[in-house]
Amino acid sequence: MSIVTVLGLTEDALIGTTSSSEYSSEGGTPTFDRIPFRVKAGRRPNLNTFVIALRQGDDRRAHYGRIIAGSELNLRARPGGMQKDDAYGMQRTDIRSSELSPDLVRVMEIELLGEICVKDENSLEIAEPSQLPHTGQPVYELPATIIPKLLNIPEKDDDANDKPTSTSGLYLGKIESGGYSVPFFLPNTAIARHVAVLGKTGVGKSYAVGVLMEELYEKRIPILSFDVLGDNEQTAKDLKGVHIQAGTDQFRVPYSIIGIEEFLPFIPGLTERHREVIGEAYMKVFYEAWEQLDGGRVPDLQWEALYEEMREVGPNITDQATVNRAITRVQSVARRTALLTAGEVEWAKYLTEMPFVNIYVGALGQEQRNLVVGATARILQRLRRRNHIPPFVLVIDEAHLFLPGGIDPPPSTRVLREMIRTARHDSVGVVLLSQSPSSMDRQILLTCNTRILFALDPEDLRVVAGQIGDLPEETIKRIPRMPRGTAVFTSGMDIMRHAVIVKIRERTFTTHVAETPDLREAVEKWRKEH
Incomplete structure (x- = not known):
């Protein structure tokens, strides 16, 4: 079964034909990254529309991508010619009389994202681009319903009513493509x-x-x-x-378990010795608190537990006067902090x-x-x-x-x-x-x-x-x-x-x-x- 049939593509979805030109102003040539196509007369594809470009000789595979750029070349609208018409007082009415004019061409570029392959009647396989796109092939707008498969994101649950829902996704908005939209999960x-x-x-x-x-x-x-x-x-x-x-x-914040990196900045004016005394005492209280942790309840520890530990470990680090000053600084924080x-x-x-x-x-x-x-x-x-x-x-x-x-x-x-x-x-x-x-x-x-x-x-x-x-x-x-x-x-x-x-x-x-x-x-x- 062909990919056109599986996707339900009709003549209304046909928007152009893949093309090739040595001039970048005309879209350039097909590559593994970009596919230029001539826009069919009367069609108005939107920027970011998801599209597919068929492949010659293989009706079960197609390249897919999205429109990212475009240009219109009109030989009758060249600035030099328009200037001459104005200079000679000529009022031209045929500059853009019809999109079927032989002097007018509209070209858009597709960002090549991958390939779609028909595996059976109801199954599509998405793969990385492996074949160079062909020129002269039809380009179709993709149905909005196929976009989630291309992106590999969840689709709307079958039993969803007014608001789109998905058990495996979060409904955050809509993806718009070709004048239609599909829920984004x-x-x-x-x-x-x-x-x-x-x-x-x-x-x-x-x-x-x-x-x-x-x-x-x-x-x-x-x-x-x-x-x-x-x-x-x-x-x-x-x-x-x-x-x-x-x-x-x-x-x-319970001071006993926040960690020494967060606790010390609460205390201004500390010397290196002060930090050592407070840090060693605090770490011991810290680990003891977590040993007592039960059911997510932080234990009730008083500031005195920290002061006592500082008095015990302090003399092994510095003199008693420095220990006393460190305790005084912590006591000051305990009295005034609201955090x-x-x-x-x-x-x-x-x-x-x-x-x-x-x-x-x-x-x-x-x-x-x-x-x-x-x-x-x-x-x-x-x-x-x-x-x-x-x-x-x-x-x-x-x-x-x-x-x-x-x-x-x-x-x-x-x-x-x-x-x-x-x-x-x-x-x-x-x-x-x-x-x-x-x-x-x-x-x-x-x-x-x-x-x-x-x-x-x-x-x-x-x-x-x-x-x-x-x-x-x-x-x-x-x-x-x-x-x-x-x-x-x-x-x-x-x-x-x-x-x-x-x-x-x-x-x-x-x-x-x-x-x-x-x-x-x-x-x-x-x-x-x-």
């Missing part, structure tokens, strides 16, 4: 391999992550979010979760009982934010490895603040780098949002297997350009001009075969509160209220 497995959502301000990053949260919620996957701007407070309510402000009685606690904290309760936990860190300084995020990540990773909490997804907004690049990263970068590197084995997924990927730690960006790219500034685009899968240069150049709510999805070949442009769907049961304001309207509203 990000495979569930992509989350455990981590996701980076990148784009400049106001292009739809937070909105898209809200859509992702809806999908995780419906699949009963717990979510923990670090929120800098307070955008997710309403989302927490909509998802029947909890909104917590760091540094209040709702959320404090640390020595009391018992039931960390496991949040993620086992709440579908969504939003931790607001916007009221803290950046150094305190880094410490809270790094400490919490360390604690959650340890609890997860001991199976005290379920698998979950960690969402970090403004990730460039917590994961900056450079040779001396803050503790949060080191902890999160380790967490992201190993979290897949712990069944923990990480979603990072950033408007400035050029400021982020490169190693972490590379570790995020899936990237969702909204409109980016050219400098930030250069940082991620090498991580955009098989998108051609022509499409990459258009990323800075992509409309709001449209993103490029790219992932590893085992998750998604090709990069693709997706229009993010609307939220269905959460409220987006981070819309860009109209300042004139905002000022008028303020004046009326005051």
Whole structure:
């Protein structure tokens, strides 16, 4: 059975014929990367439309790809000739009188992605390009329903009603091709391999992550979010979760288990000897605390436990006066910090009982934010490895603040780098949002297997350009001009075969509160209220 029959292609889907020219302005010649074709008169193929080009002598195989460029050559519209007509006062009406004119040709280019082969009546095989495309062959628009097979992503469940659903995928938007659209499902497995959502301000990053949260919620996957701007407070309510402000009685970090790298920065003015005394005592208390860990409940340790240990180990390191000063500095932190606690904290309760936990860190300084995020990540990773909490997804907004690049990263970068590197084995997924990927730690960006790219500034685009899968240069150049709510999805070949442009769907049961304001309207509203 021919591929035209299996795919149900009709004359209405025929858009052109593969061509060849020595001139690049006419599309050039077919290669293993590009296929030029002459557009059939009267047809209007759209940019990024998925198409196939048949092969001569083999009706069971075809090349497939997407339209990435095009040009129109009109001999009657040459600038020199048009100038002469104007100079002589001639008003020509036949410059573009018909697309059947012998002086007019429209050529488009296909980015060659692979080959489709008919195995039997109902089965198609997708493979890498192996044969050079032939000229003079028909080019058809592909039915939208075949696109998920080309991308190797989940398809809509047969029993899905109004809202497209898939047991193996997250419904995030639609792929548009040839005037039609098909639901886009990000495979569930992509989350455990981590996701980076990148784009400049106001292009739809937070909105898209809200859509992702809806999908995780419906699949009963717990979510923990670090929120800098307070955008997710309403989302927490909509998802029947909890909104917590760091540094209040709702959320404090138990000092006994956060790790020495996070604990020492809480204490200003330390000398090297002070660090040695505190560090050795703290590490002993730290390990004793984890030996007592039971059911995800952090043990109730008092500050005195640390002071006593410092008094015991201190004389082996330095003089008594230095030990006393180190204790005094720790006591000062214990009295004034709003972030640390020595009391018992039931960390496991949040993620086992709440579908969504939003931790607001916007009221803290950046150094305190880094410490809270790094400490919490360390604690959650340890609890997860001991199976005290379920698998979950960690969402970090403004990730460039917590994961900056450079040779001396803050503790949060080191902890999160380790967490992201190993979290897949712990069944923990990480979603990072950033408007400035050029400021982020490169190693972490590379570790995020899936990237969702909204409109980016050219400098930030250069940082991620090498991580955009098989998108051609022509499409990459258009990323800075992509409309709001449209993103490029790219992932590893085992998750998604090709990069693709997706229009993010609307939220269905959460409220987006981070819309860009109209300042004139905002000022008028303020004046009326005051």
